[in-house]
Amino acid sequence: DIQMTQSPSSLSASVGDRVTITCRASQSISLYLNWYQQKPGKAPKLLIYAASSLQSGVPSRFSGSGPGTDFTLTISSLQPEDFATYYCQQSYSTPNTFGQGTKLEIK
């Protein structure tokens, strides 16, 4: 299985901050990397697919980079609704695997 490791596991930030979350794959996965946002009691929501493509309807303050083994999710200017948990996920091979999550909290 491909292991996905996110860092940090948690992060405190303020509205307006620029935030970067990192996801590392245990082997090269090309562009097969997706990012999701999950709020308490809700299903995950797709933000970024194929490492850097913005899902329709997602604000442009979200961006992603890759490819290879190291990926980042950047939020350029945090908004109150962005405080949530973020997961990366590889779809390069089965079993698809997720990172352990990064909880983004208000400072």
Add this chain to the structure above:
Amino acid sequence: QVQLQESGPGQVKPSETLSLTCIVSGGSISSYYWSWIRQPAGKGLEWIGRIYTSGSTNYNPSLKSRVTMSVDTSKSRFSLKLSSVTAADTAVYYCARAGVVVPGAIPYFDYWGQGTLVTVSS
């Protein structure tokens, strides 16, 4: 707008079989992979497996011996069975659309059900 809705018992006894169904509406079930994903309380996401509308499947090796997925395209629904459940199978179970089957396309989960909590308890 594609919508997914999970249904099934909210409680299952240990050693019995968990059965869930996901109904797809607002779009075609054809030409896509459909997945089940679960999340224990306070923990991360675990991919259980996926099924294509032809019936071909891929399962997580950690669950493979206990998982069966099926699809009924005429009713736009797909199902999950997980046998011999234990307390460790207690989780919110999500169904999700897992990507279009096109050469070179990168799969992703773009539509999710709202999730259903399944508790394993006697």
